[in-house]
Amino acid sequence: MGSKKSKNIGTVVLDRGDNTSCKINLHGATVISWRVNSQEQLFVSQRAVFDGKKAIRGGIQFVFPQYGPWTVGPQHGFARIIPWNLEKSPERLPNGDVEATFFIMDTDFTRSMWNYQFRLTYKLVLRERELQFNVTVFNPNKEKKINFTISLNTYLNVPDIRRCQITGFQGCTFVDKTKDNAVSQEARAVVEIEEWTDRVYQNTPQEHTISNMASGRRIRIEKNNFPDTGLWNPWTDLAKGLLDFKDNEYSNMVSVGSGHLTNPVVLIPGAKFEASQTFELI
Ligand SMILES: O=P(O)(O)OC[C@H]1O[C@@H](O)[C@H](O)[C@@H](O)[C@@H]1O
Numbered sequence: 001m002g003s004k005k006s007k008n009i010g011t012v013v014l015d016r017g018d019n020t021s022c023k024i025n026l027h028g029a030t031v032i033s034w035r036v037n038s039q040e041q042l043f044v045s046q047r048a049v050f051d052g053k054k055a056i057r058g059g060i061q062f063v064f065p066q067y068g069p070w071t072v073g074p075q076h077g078f079a080r081i082i083p084w085n086l087e088k089s090p091e092r093l094p095n096g097d098v099e100a101t102f103f104i105m106d107t108d109f110t111r112s113m114w115n116y117q118f119r120l121t122y123k124l125v126l127r128e129r130e131l132q133f134n135v136t137v138f139n140p141n142k143e144k145k146i147n148f149t150i151s152l153n154t155y156l157n158v159p160d161i162r163r164c165q166i167t168g169f170q171g172c173t174f175v176d177k178t179k180d181n182a183v184s185q186e187a188r189a190v191v192e193i194e195e196w197t198d199r200v201y202q203n204t205p206q207e208h209t210i211s212n213m214a215s216g217r218r219i220r221i222e223k224n225n226f227p228d229t230g231l232w233n234p235w236t237d238l239a240k241g242l243l244d245f246k247d248n249e250y251s252n253m254v255s256v257g258s259g260h261l262t263n264p265v266v267l268i269p270g271a272k273f274e275a276s277q278t279f280e281l282i
Pocket residue numbers: 055075076153177198199230232257
């Protein structure tokens with residue numbers, strides 16, 4: 001714990017055996033590693049900063065209660081930059097899968113930006129070739145509604161971004177942040193990334209696949225109650241401006257985010273929001 005260079009508040013490991021594991025940094029409950037038979041599926045920048053303050057550049061970031069720029073707080077909200085708690089330590093289930101649960105509640109820091117009570121629970125289940133994420137947001141306020149956007153921003157580890165093919169966007173409208181938020185409709189059944197890409201696809205189907213992950217495998221993403229999908233790669237010029245990202249790393253990652261990115265979720269007092277996503281290596 002802790003060193004001159006970094007303030008590491010701790011990590012939690014889910015180990016399924018056969019070199020299949022998942023590591024969560026309690027800073028932001030950021031999933032910083034998912035290995036299947038020794039093969040790393042997530043990208044974390046070699047320049048990522050682990051100072052307990054900045055969002056970790058890579059892995060799976062928990063974005064809440066704001067996706068994107070925020071007038072009253074940091075971009076992508078505060079959940080990815082605060083310490084999370086372990087609700088349930090990693091436990092091996094009878095079928096060999098391993099699960100653990102994390103949570104955060106409002107603090108003086110969160111209320112200084114967003115003056116609401118909340119409870120956010122994040123359960124991860126590691127299977128043989130799958131990683132499942134279960135998200136619950138509870139509104140404990142007596143009178144106030146809460147509104148939020150939410151995303152699991154995932155940096156996937158790919159050997160060559162130019163060879164990735166991503167399905168599940170055809171016919172969807174998208175907001176193109178590289179073109180002053182112009183709204184268009186995706187015509188392609190298979191999307192390839194060949195330039196700076198920053199899009200929010202709306203009302204995407206439950207399933208996406210991404211080809212040419214490490215060792216040529218594909219990943220299948222299945223999501224429930226996460227209607228939108230973000231797609232981001234900074235490409236060459238923007239990468240140069242990111243201090244916690246190496247210039248050439250853009251070619252080894254694609255960021256995909258399942259969530260409620262456009263229309264906020266509205267929760268009345270006492271209500272709960274539940275959503276989930278599963279990554280499967282195929
Ligand atoms: O540097 P950050 O705050 O982690 O954001 C990285 C990117 O995250 C993506 O989700 C956004 O769509 C991009 O606009 C943004 O540049």
